[in-house]
Amino acid sequence: MALKDLMDKTSNLMEKTSKSAGGGIAQGLMGNAQEMNKEKVQSEYGMYLMSGETVKIGYQLLRDVFVVTDRRIIDFDKQGATGKKMSIKSIYLDSIVGVEAETAGAGIDDSEITIRYITTPYHKAHSLSMDSRKFEFPKKYDITNLYNHLQQIAYDNYVRINQ
Numbered sequence: 001m002a003l004k005d006l007m008d009k010t011s012n013l014m015e016k017t018s019k020s021a022g023g024g025i026a027q028g029l030m031g032n033a034q035e036m037n038k039e040k041v042q043s044e045y046g047m048y049l050m051s052g053e054t055v056k057i058g059y060q061l062l063r064d065v066f067v068v069t070d071r072r073i074i075d076f077d078k079q080g081a082t083g084k085k086m087s088i089k090s091i092y093l094d095s096i097v098g099v100e101a102e103t104a105g106a107g108i109d110d111s112e113i114t115i116r117y118i119t120t121p122y123h124k125a126h127s128l129s130m131d132s133r134k135f136e137f138p139k140k141y142d143i144t145n146l147y148n149h150l151q152q153i154a155y156d157n158y159v160r161i162n163q
Helices: 003-016 024-029 038-048 144-161
Strands: 034-036 055-060 065-069 072-079 085-092 096-102 111-118 130-137
Touching: 034 038, 038 055, 038 065, 038 072, 085 111, 096 144, 111 144
Parallel strands: none
Antiparallel strands: 034 055, 055 065, 065 072, 072 085, 096 111, 111 130
16 A cells, blocks of 8 residues: 555544543643644644645644644644743654554553654665654553554555665
8 A cells, every 4th residue: 555545544544543531631741642623733733734734633742742644743842931932843654664552551551652763864775863752642542543554654664665
């Protein structure tokens, strides 16, 4: 399946993940992401989108936000006491080569997804630079569809890069 086809299916898969747990501020304080309304994401962060890029889903921690679009994952790290200063980082979907998930256990454990991605601009270079990013979700949030979607992207990227 082509990467374009996968990105087109992002919207349906992301909508299936909308079984998020409640707890708002408490979840944010624990470092857990809560799903955001697409319209709110678009109005608050739309100015950072590339031409033609569309928001699929957004998640908010206490102050920080990460947004999944049809092209990338955008990580908004609000800094300082007021949160007006912000660091913005992008992880392009075609650079994701590994995905790990950890589901919640008993007690206060939370779910998390860790993605590994290539930071080298040319993905077929002899020497690649890699990085990873972990996203935490509330215990009751079903990460299955998001994990499966990201894993399919990682697999397709792996196949594409190694052709």
